[in-house]
Amino acid sequence: MYYTIGEIAKKVNISPHTLRFYAKEGLLPFVERSESGIRMFKDEDFQWLMIIECLKKAGMPIKDIKTLIDLTMEGDATIGQRLEIFKKxxxxxxxxxxxxxxxxxxxxxxxxxxxxxxxxxxxxxxxxxxxxxxxxxxxxxxxxxxxxxxxx
Incomplete structure (x- = not known):
């Protein structure tokens, strides 16, 4: 099932504006887009958004969250780096x-x-x-x- 930015915003209690900001900052590379360019969120994207919000609440700068997401997108070769980021x-x-x-x-x-x-x-x-x-x-x-x- 897919959700629009407004639907996902309500479900995770994040404003659509914040989600657009995350997208602009490169924090949502996993979000698919429709043929017309509309962001289409999947159920699996909830976990990503919850992690992003957790890290923001923990005081992690957006640029560091982006680094973590980029490392995650690279795959298992970066597990050790990601672990160190979370430990820190x-x-x-x-x-x-x-x-x-x-x-x-x-x-x-x-x-x-x-x-x-x-x-x-x-x-x-x-x-x-x-x-x-x-x-x-x-x-x-x-x-x-x-x-x-x-x-x-």
Whole structure:
């Protein structure tokens, strides 16, 4: 079964404009065209589009996605190169997740900090709070902040 650009856009939740951009950038060499030049997507093209979207969300530049697609189109001789590209992107995403986790932990700490200060009516209450009175999941952030403060 074939799908038009509008039909496939609805199915994969990507705008037709984005699909046309992908085509212009060379990301859709696998898409067939009708005799009149209309792009005709097949069921197998869903997987390609999902991979492209995954890599975009993972922060991979369009030019690198194109390189990966070109390598894929070359066949099995490029399996090792493709594997390395995916490993590198996986590592980049893992690093980003770790950074986001640190950010989330600090935000949780600051929420606890201001909730505690609001209940007491002052931030001064936090100057005398004992470590054991700080929620267990927030303590590492508090300890890290103390270390950073000592460095300056």
């Amino acid at each position: 992107q996986k590592e980049a995403v893992e690093k980003q997740i770790a950074q986001l986790q640190e950010t989330l932990d600090l935000l949780k700490y600051k929420c606890w900090y201001y909730e505690t200060a609001k209940k007491a009516g002052t931030c001064a209450v936090l100057n005398t709070i004992k470590m054991e009175d700080i929620p267990e999941d927030i303590r590492p952030v508090k300890e890290n902040l103390k270390k950073v403060r000592k460095l300056y």
